[in-house]
Amino acid sequence: MTRRSDAKEKMIRSAVRLQRMHGVAGTAFADVLADSGAPRGSVYHHFPDGRAQLAAAATEHGADWIAGQLEQLLAAGDPLRALDGFIELWAGIVREEQYMAGCAVAAGALDSTPGSAARRAAAAGFSRWERILTDAFAAHVPVAQAEGLAVTCIAAVEGALILVRAEGTLRPLERVAEQLRQLLVATQQTDPASDGTASRPR
Amino acid sequence: MTRRSDAKEKMIRSAVRLQRMHGVAGTAFADVLADSGAPRGSVYHHFPDGRAQLAAAATEHGADWIAGQLEQLLAAGDPLRALDGFIELWAGIVREEQYMAGCAVAAGALDSTPGSAARRAAAAGFSRWERILTDAFAAHVPVAQAEGLAVTCIAAVEGALILVRAEGTLRPLERVAEQLRQLLVATQQTDPASDGTASRPR
16 A cells, blocks of 8 residues: 555544544644654645635545445444444544544534634535435434434533543443433334334334 | 733634644644644644643643533523523534534544543543533422532533434434423423422432
8 A cells, every 4th residue: 555645644543533532723843743644735735725624524534434334234224223332432432542532524514613623524424314314214203203303412422521531430421321212212113123214114 | 912821712712723634643743733823832832741731731721611501501591492502502612613523522532542541531521511411400400400410401412413423414303402402391390480489409
């Protein structure tokens, strides 16, 4: 692998990891260079618009990665098992980062730079996750309910990650998972055969 | 009002507001002084341990304020109406700050300073909110369920605030409120008289 954009990709991956822990304001170019091992010249070569551009790229990369995970988990048509997998995914990330990990996309949303590109990238990312979840849930419950469930799953997991970070244990994520499971049970009850068509709205 | 600690209180209130918008890392002493109008000398007089001490004080103040609001809203013994009031409270704060407001306590939790006092204050605050909500819900449902509901209400609202900030509308908070209402309905169903004793666990 000696592709020309290797340095850029390494920097973005480092920025995702650092942004997860330190937020946008706490992630300096110097830290990203140190973490990624990319040469100093990469900064203005790959990110001519500066740190804001890197923050937006990291937010987008983080959002795309989660979107891919969600699509994969939901592919089997079983929202409850997908939820379990999604919680397990986050639990793994949190453990790996010694309970200091947050979500890189939430970090983008919390960027307070006026007209922030990271905030726009976060909005696009959340909106994409919501669409993926809504489509999956809408195979089992009416669309309006599917949308509410989708927003709530995203919000509750994002909030749980903040509580986990404060408390230093996975307990909040586990409690939230139990309650989300209760809400999602509706997606099974209306469609016991789980063939994804019983109450499909279209 | 010419109490000696006026400058300190003003600084803490300003720090809560700024931390809500810019996080701990984005809230400098200079901004707090400008916002509060407190004299420069106040900084090391009132916060000899520096910015970390002010961030912790702001996190604690924000947590205490929310705890007081929760206690007041729950005093009537009706969790569903208390939820509505809590959502309306946050909607008001968000509108007032032009959708840039987050939660000052979440900001404390996201502080990434090693051994952060703000993070400890956030943990204590979340834990206090959880106790208040658990006690209220436990008057209607078993304690384990009450704890799960409490954690989920806090997490979902915290996460919704992040989505609201990204999207620039109150829609995520409204959708989350609807789903939390569904979960909390259990606190009414097991205790239709709402006299707070029917299924009290002790």
